[in-house]
Amino acid sequence: MVMTLGTLEALTSPSPIIAAFARAAASTTVPRRTMDVHAAEVVFHDVEADDDRQEDVEQDYQDEQTSNQRKRKLQQVVPVAKRVAVINWMIKDADDNGIDGNIMRVITAFPAEFRGEYKANHSKATRWWKMRAEVGKYAASTQKSMSAVIASGRKRLNVKAAPGRGRRRADWVTYVYAELLSEFHRLKSAGVKFSPALLVQLARMVVDNAPVYNSTFQDPFDNKPIVDKIKTRWIQQFMDVHDIVPRSQTGKLSLSPAKKEHIEKTVAYHLGELQRGFASGDLDEDLLCNMDETHFVINEDNGRTLGFRGDSEVKYADVVSGGVGMTMMVFITGGTRARIGSPMMIFQNPQRSYPIQGLPDNVPGASYRSGPKGWNDMKVFPQWFAEPRAYVKDSAGRKTVMFVDNCGGHNESPELRAILDSTNTELRYFPACATDLVQPADSFVISKIKDEWTRQWEAEKMRLIRDGEWADTVRSDGAWSGKLKNPGKRFFLELASKTVRAVNGMRDIAGLTYARKAMIRCGMALDVCGRWHEGQLSMELQEIVKKHRVHFNGTVVDVPVPK
Structure with missing residues (x-):
């Protein structure tokens, strides 16, 4: 038998199918990427590389046999x-x-x-x-969407999994859910006013006291302590599962289109004044500052508590207070070292006593004064400027420009004029009814302070509950409150100091303090690049500048004429 060269190659060459698979196996493999199923319960497959390799195989094989394989969908x-x-x-x-x-x-x-x-x-x-x-x-009871905070901001996601579907609930979650629900029932019946932050503290207390699933127990899935997983998002899921909802909600009154447009014009003019002031050198970011007040009620009673969906009555008993409120004066310095200054608390006292009997003003990082309403007024405001722990004038004697809102307590008075002259301070006012847009204290700072205040206050209330510190002493008239004991004004002075210290230690994703970020976004400081530009402003302010460019460039806003 005579074998030609072509016959020999045919005998020794692999089949087209084997050759195709060999080439596919030799190609670079792209690993399949998956998200953490435990955290998101969603898996994304990188099918592109698999599809490309499959197409190569089919192309090599189609001369021998028609493939009936379909691409995966x-x-x-x-x-x-x-x-x-x-x-x-x-x-x-x-x-x-x-x-x-x-x-x-x-x-x-x-x-x-x-x-x-x-x-x-x-x-x-x-x-x-x-x-x-x-x-x-x-439709009535199933959660349709959920909110999540990611690196780019807060996102609202549509829920696709029906109740009871998906990954089986971990044993430790089942245990903590049952214990937490039992404690919630017990304390709610006792009249404790709940919030999600307080539920976080209660859940952690349940874990701390658990015999097995305690603070030392680690989730078998990722070997992380379960106590570290109990956060606001975890509590929100607990509330959704058990139909626990806030029992009231609030809204913001709307303005007429004409009033809103007038406010926007004054805001645009104000921002233009800042831009021109920085450009000419009349304004120095290191000498710009802002002061605002935020009001607290001792029992943090905002009219909201947590209860079960369908509850017909809403009753709760919080900390003994009698409705007494107090105010924190929040001071923000400017420049590259912007920070929140030491807070001054204003307590309610009809006689304006200072110091209040039994309350020495010696808490590190905070000071206090008093007034009939526990609010900043024309008597307290000059006292704030005169308190060196609260307001620090420029060490070189340069003039400081203080921006405030048009609150009645900030109005001129002989006492205020005298202290402004002695501290070399100029008082300027934000556009009326626009402080939520242009005031740095209202941008991040006060909200961060309130969040941290609430977190620490809820932890203290949980301690009072755990230690059984109820106001059960019967008064001479035979009455008694049955609420949690009031920890006293000194506790709130210390709480104010700790809160501001904690917020000063926080940083945003770019590494800026929230005080500096707020000053930049409101146009009261140069951007991190060292110059003032429109792009540094908040998105809402940028839209206002684009809409009312003529007033940003210096055209004075006409005063509305009453009809």
Whole structure:
């Protein structure tokens, strides 16, 4: 037998299929990326590399045999809210047009929700139609979306998993849920006013006292202590599972379009004045500052508490206070070393006593004065300037420019004029009704202070609950409150000092203190690049400048004429 060269190559060469798979195996492998299923319960597969390799194999093999393999498709999952809307449409359509043809009509009416093959669409629509009897209860009680904070900001995500679906709940979560719900029932019946922050403290106390799932127990999934996982997001999930909701809500009154436009014009003019002041050198960011007040009630009573959905009565007993309030005066310095100054607390006292009997003014990092309403007024404001722990004038004797809102307590008086002259301070006012836009204290700073204040105050209330410190002493008139004991004014002085110290230690994602970030966003400081520009302003202020460019450039805003 005579073998030619072509015959020899045919005998020794691999088949086209084997050759194709060999080339695919030799190509660079792109690993499949997955997210943490435990944290997100969602898996994203990187199918592009797999698809490319499959296409190479099919291309090499198609000369020998036609491939009937299909590319994989990602499964479409419709959000819960949309699912409910489609089912309601199906119910109404069946009532109007009859059941016959209902499935095909809904597939035609909602192409975005039925994007698969015929059989898949028909199966999905049929399955949804079968669950129509439960859609009323399902729509009322099921969470449709959830809020999450990520690196780029807060996002609202649509929920796609139905209740009871997904990863099985961890044993430690089941245990803590049961114990926390029991404690919530007990303390709610006792009248304790709850907030999510207080629930966090209560859950951690449950874990600390647990025999097995305690603070030393680590989640088998990632070997992290379970106590570190009990945060606001975890509590929000607990509240959703057990239908625990805030029992009231508030809203903001709207303004007429004309009033809103006038405010925006004055804001644009104010920002233009700042820009021109920095450009000419009349303003020095190191000598600009801001002062504002934030009011607290001792029991932090904002009219909200946590209760179960459907509760007909809302009653709670918080810390003994009698409605007595107090005010923190928040001072923000400017420049590259911007920070929150030592706070001054204003306590309620009809006689304006200072010092108050039994309350020496010696708490490090805080000071206090008093007034009939516990608020900053024309008597207290000059005292704040005169207190060296609260207001520090420039060490070189240069003039400091203080921006404040048009609160009545900031009005001129002989006492105020004298102290402003002695401290070489000039008082300037923000545009009326616009401090939420242009005042640095209202941008991040006060909200951060209140968040930290609430966190530490809730921890103290949990300590009072744990130690059983209730005001059960019967008074001479036979009455008694049964609320938690008031820890006293000194505690709140110390709390103010700790709160401001904690916020000063916080940094944003760029490494800036929140005081400096607020001053930059409101146009009262140069940007980190060393110059003033519109891009440093908050997005809302940037839109106002674009809308009212003529006033930003210096055109004075006309005063509205009463009709």
